[in-house]
Amino acid sequence: MEDNKHSNSPDDLSKCPVNHEALPLNNGDTIVEGNHDSASNHSSSAGKCPVMHGGNTSTKSNVMEWWPNALNLDILSQHDTKTNPLGQDFNYHEELKKLDIEALKKDMHALMTDSQDWWPADWGHYGGLMIRLSWHSAGSYRISDGRGGGGSGNQRFAPLNSWPDNVSLDKARRLLWPIKKKYGNKVSWADLIVLAGTIAYENMGLKTFGFAFGREDIWHPETDTYWGAEKEWLAPSDERYDNVDDPKTMENPLAAVQMGLIYVNPEGVNGKQDPLKTAAQIRETFARMAMDDEETAALTAGGHTVGKTHGNGDASILGPDPETANVEEQGLGWKNPSHSGKGRYTVTSGLEGAWTTHPTKWDGGFFEMLFNHEWESVKSPAGAWQWEPVSIKEEDRPVDVEDSSIRHNPMMTDADMAMKVDPIYKEICLKFMNDQEYFSDTFARAWFKLTHRDLGPKANYFGTDVPQEDLVWQDPIPAGTTNYDVIAVKNRIASSGLSISEMVATAWDSARTFRGSDKRGGANGARIRLAPQKDWQGNEPKRLAYVLSVLEPIASEFGISIADTIVLAGNLGIEQAANAAGINILVPFAAGRGDATDDMTDADSFEPLEPLADGYRNWSKKDYVVSSEELMLDRTQLMGLTAPEMTVLVGGMRMLGTNYDNTKHGIFTDKVGALTNDFFVNLTDMNNSWKPTDKGLYEIRDRKTGVVKWTATRMDLVFGSNSILRSYSEVYAQDDNKERFVNDFVKAWVKVMNADRFDLN
Incomplete structure (x- = not known):
C-alpha cells in the first residue's frame, strides 16, 4: 500500500462527547479560505476589492464571526438538497440498476496497468496508489460517532482532500475521472473510490471477499465532522491525549493520533521511533474503528504487502495543497518542482521505499522481509525516520519504479516494526507467515469490513459481488412479518394499562440510537431489550423492563416482532394524545421490523451508540x-x-x-x-x-x-x-x-x- 501514515475504544466521553466543530463553540474558524494570490486580478488592498473575501469557500457565516458563542445551527442543514446538482428526484439505487458492473470492473482492471505520462504508475501498476486511495477514504471512519469513512465520497472535499496524509491522492482521483465520466450517474464517486482498492488487490492476485455498491455522494464538505482542535497540521499528538503514554486517554471521538493523519505516525509516536509505543497507539486507534488485534495485524501487513512509500526528494519544496493551490492547478496540489516530480522523484509521506521484493504482487513477502532480517534506523532522502535491513541479498531488494536494472533497499515504518516487537501482534503475524491462505482470507474479510463499515446493513448493499454470509458487524436483523391485524394489536396495547409517556418514551429510546453517519442503531431489531442497551442509564432500565414485560406477551400473542410492537405502542400513545387535544390523526406505520438476538449483536461495538444526553x-x-x-x-x-x-x-x-x-x-x-x-x-x-x-x-x-x-x-x-x-x-x-x-x-x-x-x- 502506498504511503500509509498509519498502521493504526471509546472510553469516558465526559470531557466532550461530541464533534466540537459542528457545534456553536467552533469559534467561527474556517476550514479553508479562498486563495487571493498576487497573480489574481484582485487588488492587494481589501478596500479596493469589489467582492466579499472568502464568500465562496468559507465554511463560517458572518453571524458566527460576530457572535462566536451563538448557537450555530449549520450542523442541521448539512448537505441541503440545493447543493446537489442532480436534483431532489435523483435516485442513485435506480441508477445502479442500469450499471454494467462487469464492464466497469473490466475498465478498472485495465486502468491498473495503463500508466499515464502525466502521473506514471510505479512499476507500471497503479495498485498501491488505488489501495491507498480507498484505504484513506474508508479509514477516516471512527466508531465513536460513526462519522468519517468512505460512504459519501467526502474525500473529494476539504479538509480531507488536503490532509498531509492524503498527498497525491488527488492524482488517484484524477486517474479515475475518465471512468467516472464514462459511467456517469450510474456509479457514485464514493463507490468508485472504494472499488478502486478492491480491484487493485484482485489485479495483484488477492481473492477478495466481495464488494457492494450503494454509497451515495455528498456535494458539500462535511464541516460537521470534528477532526480535532489543533490549529496546525501534524501538531504533536500530546494535544489530543491526557497522557500520550496511555493511548486510551485520546480525546473522543477521535481515532487518529495527529491532525491530518488517518491512523498513527509512521515515524513513531510524535516522530520518535519506538515500536512498542507505536503498537499501543495502533491497538487503540484500530479499536476505535471496531477492529480487533487479528484484523489490525492483517490490515497492516496486507496494506504493506504492495506499493511503496515516496520520499525521494525535499518535502519542503512541495507546493500548496489542492484547496489552496492556484487556479491554474485545477484542483491538484503539492506540486513538486524537483526533477520530474513524479515516478522515482515523488514525495508523499517523506518515507522512501517498498516493503517487499515484489510490490505489485499479493504474497507473503511482508512477513518474510520483516522476520527474516534485522533492521536499523535510517533517514529517508526527505529526512523521515524509517527502518532498513542491516544486510539483504541483492535479489531480495525491490527494483526501481522506473528502471528494473536498479535495486533499492526495502523499508519498514515504525508501525510495521510494531508487528515484530509487540508480542501479540508478533504471534498473529507469525501465524499468517506460516499459513498464507489463512492470512489472505483474514485480510480479505478485514478489508471488506474496513471498506463497508459505514455502508450500514446489507439492505443497503447492491451488486453481483455482495457476499451471502451475514457478518455480526453488519448488525443483521431477520425479516419481520407484515401480515397481521395492526388495529387488533393496537387495541390490545390500549388495554394493557401502559401510559402515554411510557409507550412514547420507550419507542423513542428504541429509535433514537440511529446514526445517519454509519447507518447503525434504530428501532429495527429491538436491540433496546438486549445488552448493552437494556442497561443504559438513558433508557431508564427499570421503566424499560416494565414496559417490555407488558409488550412482549402481546407480540408473542400476535406472532409479530417486539420491534414492531414497541413502535406501534409509541404511535398509539401519540394518537391518544392528539385525540386528547381535539385532533384525530392516524400515525403512519410500516410493519416488517424484525427482532435481533444476542448472537446477532456485537455488544462491544454498540457501546459507543449510548446516548450521553x-x-x-x-x-x-x-x-x-x-x-x-x-x-x-x-x-x-x-x-x-x-x-x-x-x-x-x-x-x-x-x-x-x-x-x-x-x-x-x-x-x-x-x-x-x-x-x-x-x-x-x-x-x-x-x-x-x-x-x-x-x-x-x-x-x-x-x-x-x-x-x-x-x-x-x-x-x-x-x-x-x-x-x-x-x-x-x-x-x-x-x-x-x-x-x-x-x-x-x-x-x-x-x-x-x-x-x-x-x-x-
Missing part, C-alpha cells in the same frame, strides 16, 4: 464542557433531523410527559398527555418572565405576581432565546397552527421511527 427527553448523564443544547444538536444531526423537526419534536415530547425520570422541566402546560402546542404558546408568552436558579435551572414566573408557574432547562429555553429556533417556535405558537403542529410532529416522529428501515427505500 437527550434534549428530547430533557436529560444529560452528567455535565460536559459543551452546553446541553449543543449536545442536542449533535444528537439531532446524527438522527438526520432538521432544525424545524427538532423544534416540533421537543415541543411535542414535553407535552407528552416523556421527560427522563418524570421531571417537570419544560412541561409548560396543565394538560400533560395532550398533544397541544402549549409548550410554544407559553414559551413565547410575554406575560411570563424567566429567572435562573442556583441549580442551573430556570423558573418561569408570572410577570405580575411573581408566582412560579414552571421550571425549565437550557434545552427548553433555547427555543425561545435563539433567533432561528424562536422563529420556528412562533410558528407553532400561532392560534391557526394547532393542527399543523400535530401534523408536523407526526411526520417528524415517523421519520425517526423509520430512519433505519432501509428496506422501505
Whole structure:
C-alpha cells in the first residue's frame, strides 16, 4: 500500500462527547479560505476589492464571526438538497440498476496497468496508489460517532482532500475521472473510490471477499465532522491525549493520533521511533474503528504487502495543497518542482521505499522481509525516520519504479516494526507467515469490513459481488412479518394499562440510537431489550423492563416482532394524545421490523451508540464542557433531523410527559398527555418572565405576581432565546397552527421511527 501514515475504544466521553466543530463553540474558524494570490486580478488592498473575501469557500457565516458563542445551527442543514446538482428526484439505487458492473470492473482492471505520462504508475501498476486511495477514504471512519469513512465520497472535499496524509491522492482521483465520466450517474464517486482498492488487490492476485455498491455522494464538505482542535497540521499528538503514554486517554471521538493523519505516525509516536509505543497507539486507534488485534495485524501487513512509500526528494519544496493551490492547478496540489516530480522523484509521506521484493504482487513477502532480517534506523532522502535491513541479498531488494536494472533497499515504518516487537501482534503475524491462505482470507474479510463499515446493513448493499454470509458487524436483523391485524394489536396495547409517556418514551429510546453517519442503531431489531442497551442509564432500565414485560406477551400473542410492537405502542400513545387535544390523526406505520438476538449483536461495538444526553427527553448523564443544547444538536444531526423537526419534536415530547425520570422541566402546560402546542404558546408568552436558579435551572414566573408557574432547562429555553429556533417556535405558537403542529410532529416522529428501515427505500 502506498504511503500509509498509519498502521493504526471509546472510553469516558465526559470531557466532550461530541464533534466540537459542528457545534456553536467552533469559534467561527474556517476550514479553508479562498486563495487571493498576487497573480489574481484582485487588488492587494481589501478596500479596493469589489467582492466579499472568502464568500465562496468559507465554511463560517458572518453571524458566527460576530457572535462566536451563538448557537450555530449549520450542523442541521448539512448537505441541503440545493447543493446537489442532480436534483431532489435523483435516485442513485435506480441508477445502479442500469450499471454494467462487469464492464466497469473490466475498465478498472485495465486502468491498473495503463500508466499515464502525466502521473506514471510505479512499476507500471497503479495498485498501491488505488489501495491507498480507498484505504484513506474508508479509514477516516471512527466508531465513536460513526462519522468519517468512505460512504459519501467526502474525500473529494476539504479538509480531507488536503490532509498531509492524503498527498497525491488527488492524482488517484484524477486517474479515475475518465471512468467516472464514462459511467456517469450510474456509479457514485464514493463507490468508485472504494472499488478502486478492491480491484487493485484482485489485479495483484488477492481473492477478495466481495464488494457492494450503494454509497451515495455528498456535494458539500462535511464541516460537521470534528477532526480535532489543533490549529496546525501534524501538531504533536500530546494535544489530543491526557497522557500520550496511555493511548486510551485520546480525546473522543477521535481515532487518529495527529491532525491530518488517518491512523498513527509512521515515524513513531510524535516522530520518535519506538515500536512498542507505536503498537499501543495502533491497538487503540484500530479499536476505535471496531477492529480487533487479528484484523489490525492483517490490515497492516496486507496494506504493506504492495506499493511503496515516496520520499525521494525535499518535502519542503512541495507546493500548496489542492484547496489552496492556484487556479491554474485545477484542483491538484503539492506540486513538486524537483526533477520530474513524479515516478522515482515523488514525495508523499517523506518515507522512501517498498516493503517487499515484489510490490505489485499479493504474497507473503511482508512477513518474510520483516522476520527474516534485522533492521536499523535510517533517514529517508526527505529526512523521515524509517527502518532498513542491516544486510539483504541483492535479489531480495525491490527494483526501481522506473528502471528494473536498479535495486533499492526495502523499508519498514515504525508501525510495521510494531508487528515484530509487540508480542501479540508478533504471534498473529507469525501465524499468517506460516499459513498464507489463512492470512489472505483474514485480510480479505478485514478489508471488506474496513471498506463497508459505514455502508450500514446489507439492505443497503447492491451488486453481483455482495457476499451471502451475514457478518455480526453488519448488525443483521431477520425479516419481520407484515401480515397481521395492526388495529387488533393496537387495541390490545390500549388495554394493557401502559401510559402515554411510557409507550412514547420507550419507542423513542428504541429509535433514537440511529446514526445517519454509519447507518447503525434504530428501532429495527429491538436491540433496546438486549445488552448493552437494556442497561443504559438513558433508557431508564427499570421503566424499560416494565414496559417490555407488558409488550412482549402481546407480540408473542400476535406472532409479530417486539420491534414492531414497541413502535406501534409509541404511535398509539401519540394518537391518544392528539385525540386528547381535539385532533384525530392516524400515525403512519410500516410493519416488517424484525427482532435481533444476542448472537446477532456485537455488544462491544454498540457501546459507543449510548446516548450521553437527550434534549428530547430533557436529560444529560452528567455535565460536559459543551452546553446541553449543543449536545442536542449533535444528537439531532446524527438522527438526520432538521432544525424545524427538532423544534416540533421537543415541543411535542414535553407535552407528552416523556421527560427522563418524570421531571417537570419544560412541561409548560396543565394538560400533560395532550398533544397541544402549549409548550410554544407559553414559551413565547410575554406575560411570563424567566429567572435562573442556583441549580442551573430556570423558573418561569408570572410577570405580575411573581408566582412560579414552571421550571425549565437550557434545552427548553433555547427555543425561545435563539433567533432561528424562536422563529420556528412562533410558528407553532400561532392560534391557526394547532393542527399543523400535530401534523408536523407526526411526520417528524415517523421519520425517526423509520430512519433505519432501509428496506422501505
